[in-house]
Amino acid sequence: MKKGCPFGTHRVIEPVGSLPQAAWKIDNTMEIYSNEILLDVITLNVDSASFTQMKQACGNDPEKIKQMILDIVNERGKLQNPVTGSGGMLIGVVREIGPDLKDRGLKVGDKVATLVSLSLTPLKIEKIKSINLNTDQVDIEGKAILFESGIYAVLPDDIPEKLALAVLDVAGAPAQVNKLVNPGMTVAIIGGGGKSGVLCAYQAMKNAGKDGKVIVIEKSEQNAKRIEELGLAHHVLQLDATKPVEVFEEINKLTNGNLCDVVINNVNVEATEMSSILITKDEGIVYFFSMATSFTRAALGAEGVGKDVTMIIGNGYTKGHAELSLNILREAPKIRELFESVYA
Amino acid sequence: MKKGCPFGTHRVIEPVGSLPQAAWKIDNTMEIYSNEILLDVITLNVDSASFTQMKQACGNDPEKIKQMILDIVNERGKLQNPVTGSGGMLIGVVREIGPDLKDRGLKVGDKVATLVSLSLTPLKIEKIKSINLNTDQVDIEGKAILFESGIYAVLPDDIPEKLALAVLDVAGAPAQVNKLVNPGMTVAIIGGGGKSGVLCAYQAMKNAGKDGKVIVIEKSEQNAKRIEELGLAHHVLQLDATKPVEVFEEINKLTNGNLCDVVINNVNVEATEMSSILITKDEGIVYFFSMATSFTRAALGAEGVGKDVTMIIGNGYTKGHAELSLNILREAPKIRELFESVYA
Numbered sequence A, B: 001m002k003k004g005c006p007f008g009t010h011r012v013i014e015p016v017g018s019l020p021q022a023a024w025k026i027d028n029t030m031e032i033y034s035n036e037i038l039l040d041v042i043t044l045n046v047d048s049a050s051f052t053q054m055k056q057a058c059g060n061d062p063e064k065i066k067q068m069i070l071d072i073v074n075e076r077g078k079l080q081n082p083v084t085g086s087g088g089m090l091i092g093v094v095r096e097i098g099p100d101l102k103d104r105g106l107k108v109g110d111k112v113a114t115l116v117s118l119s120l121t122p123l124k125i126e127k128i129k130s131i132n133l134n135t136d137q138v139d140i141e142g143k144a145i146l147f148e149s150g151i152y153a154v155l156p157d158d159i160p161e162k163l164a165l166a167v168l169d170v171a172g173a174p175a176q177v178n179k180l181v182n183p184g185m186t187v188a189i190i191g192g193g194g195k196s197g198v199l200c201a202y203q204a205m206k207n208a209g210k211d212g213k214v215i216v217i218e219k220s221e222q223n224a225k226r227i228e229e230l231g232l233a234h235h236v237l238q239l240d241a242t243k244p245v246e247v248f249e250e251i252n253k254l255t256n257g258n259l260c261d262v263v264i265n266n267v268n269v270e271a272t273e274m275s276s277i278l279i280t281k282d283e284g285i286v287y288f289f290s291m292a293t294s295f296t297r298a299a300l301g302a303e304g305v306g307k308d309v310t311m312i313i314g315n316g317y318t319k320g321h322a323e324l325s326l327n328i329l330r331e332a333p334k335i336r337e338l339f340e341s342v343y344a
């Protein structure tokens, strides 16, 4: 049995020398190297930006989306949306563990969620069993490979697997909020009514405390109302974040011109960088979790309005993120209820 | 005389409601609003990523590049490269100051460099006088508009204008290094032999101090040698940053497996995100100044290898950046000499 590179470069077909995420095509032969793990896949949880793009491209037709998914995986050896560049994650059962990874405390038969993106995970789909347009989840028969550096979480007993998967997919976001938000801060969550947004709003309320102020900006009335009912913000503004001047004026009014210490961007659409930047106070922080963020738009946009703000690229991983996000479900029964009704 | 929006939205033609940088087309009528400044343009300093793309698209033919620049400005009302999304900056002479901006201490006839990107600056070119393929600078006859929120620097007397312009274009980079690098840190500068890289390496050496370690990674032998001769790093590695595994192995060896506290990316090519991420230590910082950075590649890439690093989007502006970068020229005669020979 051969040993592969910890990062998976041994499976890159094109361009050679790049890492699997940046690769155009990877080798999805389902025979493991000595430092790989083989999984029987149960469910794919497609990244929201990617699934939105697929639904648009296929006019919401499930059969066409199925075909699009199969075509991408056949062509690239992984489910990486060629337009958004993003993937998602999966749940599967451990089928084989390479001898080099025997000491990890993982065993054949364990049910795990991968915490690395599908955009770099070798995947082979035998059959798509069903597709859920509301939850972005796709049940399949198939196999996937985890590299040595690939992180995963063994699924807990007390949380249904699809619920855990939905939460783990965006686990990086509330964990980063936990790092960035301190007591007394004013925090805005753009797209706070969505999946990652709800978790971020909960964490922001907890960290900002009684002297803090959490503001959620949401486009749809329904999502805005939900946040209000759940008590996940001090203020909920129903606004379109692609209209920066409007958003700036409302937040400027609401904060008496002080603006926000921390802004978290959780939307699933393009062109919301400037709203995020304009409502951040001088020397404040913008955390872009949205995969629809454009690097140049953010960099040049901040400079263009002379804003001295720190802009962070949302890293999907930070230590303890899986535990933190699953604990939110344990601490907040109302959020668990909501997630159960929508995603599980 | 009408008053415009401080951010310049009054000049956006398409899409309405967006800010000038995000706009596809802006109004470049050279008649000012009460809170605008009109400039007679002397020189455009095209952003390196944009100029590289133009040179490639035009096979290095100066006449074709001239035409490409004219076409972009005619179509969009600003010099924003449609492929890279980036612009650059300009030097000009103040010709008219809107009555609302009279109290700024600026007067007609002052020579200024704009510190906001050309990608959002209304521009009209009457004539391209000359174009310099080595310095990315284009001498023109034409006019430009600065919005109320648009920052600029009055050019100093002791530094030739083209030299000042070249340095001010990348002033954000060394100013951010000054914020991020503390004594004793290990710092890598990828693309450290280029314009912004040299300034960053100087600042990193200064901040990291005698117990720190500054490593420059450069592709060409010439640029690598230059850094060595200038004494701007403790170690210079001649490597291609688009080969992440190679770069990782070298830095891993050099730092005895400790990797870097801070990594600054100053390249002008794509696909160097993973090199930057892999050589950063756990909980370290990657600062992406390069406009060729892909947001999704960075976000998913870090997650994909389970790296808990903070990734910052290079904001071109931070307080005091113009003074800091011009002072490097005053403090370091050898850098001044180099910049004079190359850019002025």
Ligand SMILES: NC(=O)c1ccc[n+]([C@@H]2O[C@H](COP(=O)([O-])OP(=O)(O)OC[C@H]3O[C@@H](n4cnc5c(N)ncnc54)[C@H](OP(=O)(O)O)[C@@H]3O)[C@@H](O)[C@H]2O)c1
Residues within 6 Å of the ligand: A047, A048, A049, A050, A086, A169, A170, A172, A190, A191, A192, A193, A194, A195, A196, A197, A217, A218, A219, A220, A221, A223, A239, A240, A241, A242, A266, A267, A268, A269, A288, A289, A290, A291, A292, A314, A315, A316, A317, B299, B300, B303
């Ligand atoms: N960085 C990472 O590692 C990582 C990992 C996973 C996911 N992500 C990204 O994170 C983002 C959010 O994911 P998610 O699962 O939380 O998505 P989601 O549940 O679809 O939530 C998106 C939210 O944004 C709102 N929204 C859409 N357009 C808006 C607008 N113009 N103004 C204000 N709000 C708007 C949506 O409201 P409506 O429903 O009313 O439209 C929705 O509530 C996606 O871009 C996803 O790709 C990043």
Ligand SMILES: NC(=O)c1ccc[n+]([C@@H]2O[C@H](COP(=O)([O-])OP(=O)(O)OC[C@H]3O[C@@H](n4cnc5c(N)ncnc54)[C@H](OP(=O)(O)O)[C@@H]3O)[C@@H](O)[C@H]2O)c1
Residues within 6 Å of the ligand: A299, A300, A303, B047, B048, B049, B050, B086, B169, B170, B172, B190, B191, B192, B193, B194, B195, B196, B197, B217, B218, B219, B220, B221, B223, B239, B240, B241, B242, B266, B267, B268, B269, B288, B289, B290, B291, B292, B314, B315, B316, B317
């Ligand atoms: N964030 C902002 O606000 C802002 C503002 C201005 C500029 N920028 C961006 O900053 C970047 C650098 O600008 P600059 O003016 O300093 O550019 P530059 O002078 O052209 O420097 C780029 C350097 O990167 C090196 N390089 C190229 N490919 C490489 C590779 N594969 N591996 C290692 N090194 C490599 C180049 O070396 P060779 O010459 O040997 O190829 C050169 O020394 C550009 O992307 C520019 O767009 C950003």
